[in-house]
Amino acid sequence: MTGPPDVVVGYDGSDFSMQALEWAMDEAELRRLPLTVTHAWRWPYGEADEEVKSHLRKAAEHVLYHGVDCARSRSAITGAAGDLYEGAAAERLVELSARAELVVVGSRGMGALARTVVGSVAGYTAAHARCPVVVVRGPGPIPVPRHRGAVVLGVTDHTPDAAIGFAFGEAAVRGLELVAVRAGHVRTAAWGTAMPLVPDVEVAAQVAEEDLLQRLEPWQAGHPAVPVRARFVTAPPKDALLDLAGQASVVVVGGARGSGRLGSVTRTLLRHGTGPVAVVPVTEGAPRAESARPGEGWARA
Structure with a gap:
């Protein structure tokens, strides 16, 4: 993808990625930048023909459509686009960071599962991205109170x-x-x-x-x-x-x-x-x- 610098957010439809999307929408509005919502998917069951895999791809398209639609309907962002990627989410976020102003990714919070997620997606992105990465941590489902701290x-x-x-x-x-x-x-x-x-x-x-x-x-x-x-x-x-x-x-x-x-x-x-x-x-x-x-x-x- 080419174009001006933008804000990139990883989105998978979960409450935690919704928190990241909210943060990314704020950043795009405040910085007057376009927003790219990216969703990664891949077939996890070994070899399969394209017709079988197409069902999972359509589900991924639906998730991405929801994220982009939220960005367009709930913000004043002038440009919100979707990016569907077949492969690892962390690798795509790092790839997009090469021309982004900021990458935003969600995290589930504390606990063993959260540490695994941080290590595989948020942590990898933060360690390898070419631009700043905001890891939005949340204690649970949205809505989350908006902090006005320093x-x-x-x-x-x-x-x-x-x-x-x-x-x-x-x-x-x-x-x-x-x-x-x-x-x-x-x-x-x-x-x-x-x-x-x-x-x-x-x-x-x-x-x-x-x-x-x-x-x-x-x-x-x-x-x-x-x-x-x-x-x-x-x-x-x-x-x-x-x-x-x-x-x-x-x-x-x-x-x-x-x-x-x-x-x-x-x-x-x-x-x-x-x-x-x-x-x-x-x-x-x-x-x-x-x-x-x-x-x-x-x-x-």
């Missing part, structure tokens, strides 16, 4: 610039606050030879937060209307972001760095988070975000 950005020394830019853009189009979070330990300090090492938590947090705001200055200048707040949390990064995920509209993290393998924090959010997670890949040749300079020893994620 856009939360998880920041480490290796967070790609693309993730920071995506978080600012998402906060801007949705009119939300951006909360940049850095998590880690506090370096201890010795105040005298006869005194034990004592962590000055307040000083550590202030230094880390000031440094984080300084790092975000170029993006803040480009989005002056976005309220920005920096937070330093004395906890493991995965615990800090999981704690914030339930109140956030979306949590934004960096994706795989060319290996097709997501980091432990991102994998934990996809498996156990309670809200949407945006995974932003490191594009080939993109410069790495600068490491923290002032106070970098105070907080390491």
